[in-house]
Amino acid sequence: MAILDVAGLRYSYDGIATVLRDVSFSVPAGSIVGLIGPNGSGKSTLIKTVLDLLSLQAGVVTVGGHAHGSPAATAQAAYLASNDYLPQFLTAREYVHTLGRLYGVRVDDDAARDLFSRFSMQGRYDDLIEDYSHGMRKKTQLVSALLLRRPLTIIDETLNGIDLEALHLAEQQLRGLRDEGHAVLLCTHDFSLLERLAERIVFLDLGEIVAEGPTAELVAEHGSLAELVFDRLDSETRAS
Ligand SMILES: Nc1ncnc2c1ncn2[C@@H]1O[C@H](COP(=O)(O)OP(=O)(O)OP(=O)(O)O)[C@@H](O)[C@H]1O
Numbered sequence: 001m002a003i004l005d006v007a008g009l010r011y012s013y014d015g016i017a018t019v020l021r022d023v024s025f026s027v028p029a030g031s032i033v034g035l036i037g038p039n040g041s042g043k044s045t046l047i048k049t050v051l052d053l054l055s056l057q058a059g060v061v062t063v064g065g066h067a068h069g070s071p072a073a074t075a076q077a078a079y080l081a082s083n084d085y086l087p088q089f090l091t092a093r094e095y096v097h098t099l100g101r102l103y104g105v106r107v108d109d110d111a112a113r114d115l116f117s118r119f120s121m122q123g124r125y126d127d128l129i130e131d132y133s134h135g136m137r138k139k140t141q142l143v144s145a146l147l148l149r150r151p152l153t154i155i156d157e158t159l160n161g162i163d164l165e166a167l168h169l170a171e172q173q174l175r176g177l178r179d180e181g182h183a184v185l186l187c188t189h190d191f192s193l194l195e196r197l198a199e200r201i202v203f204l205d206l207g208e209i210v211a212e213g214p215t216a217e218l219v220a221e222h223g224s225l226a227e228l229v230f231d232r233l234d235s236e237t238r239a240s
Helices: 043-050 071-076 092-103 109-121 134-148 164-179 191-197 215-222 225-234
Strands: 002-012 018-028 031-036 058-063 077-080 152-156 183-187 200-205 208-214
Touching: 002 043, 002 183, 018 031, 018 043, 018 058, 018 183, 018 208, 031 043, 031 164, 031 191, 031 225, 043 058, 043 152, 043 183, 058 071, 071 077, 077 134, 092 109, 092 134, 109 134, 109 164, 134 152, 134 164, 164 183, 164 191, 183 191, 191 215, 191 225, 200 215, 200 225, 208 215, 208 225, 215 225
Parallel strands: 031 183, 031 200, 077 152, 152 183
Antiparallel strands: 002 018, 002 058, 200 208
């Protein structure tokens, strides 16, 4: 079963230049799908459209079988944005419990504190987010999504700013989400991370999907995900 289904998605910011053209793919339950593409290829636009942060101009999106934009669809997905914005005036404890109430999920305070500590933030759970470093904010976003355990977690470059120890733990935790049947859409330029973690890859270039399939098959064909992207960037199709 697909947790996220995207069919024929198109988007234009100004009604003239098309940023997404006929994008179709799905994210199955119990899977981690990597979303890759050069800067400006439309990855963030795609994610924001799926999450109804940008209006759906053309195409069909369902989340957990629910129609795009419906409260039920919104409640299915946790979103980790590429920025580190969090409410500065809250502590991490207040933040995760506020999110829990918004999503209708009971957050176990001991589990939250424990996870927070495991990401090397012990003793800071009740401090104001205002005083957190950039890395701590990224980890707080991640911990929040791990606590919410939504059917779909969408991560837009959130793991890029965290240290190796946290990345190692994040990988374990994301595998745990997947093994429980949840789906993850992971957008990152860290191709070695995707080769370790993602079963499938969606490769977006100039607003179109130019490669999609099992990671192992794409790596076998091109040598690595980086080479898949380089092959595309060097191709005559793209230059024309
Ligand atoms: N608010 C906006 N208004 C107008 N154009 C925009 C806006 N946001 C993005 N774009 C344009 O849409 C295209 C796709 O941008 P998008 O941010 O979706 O790409 P991306 O693949 O996420 O890039 P990156 O890897 O740099 O984050 C780019 O040409 C970008 O300049």
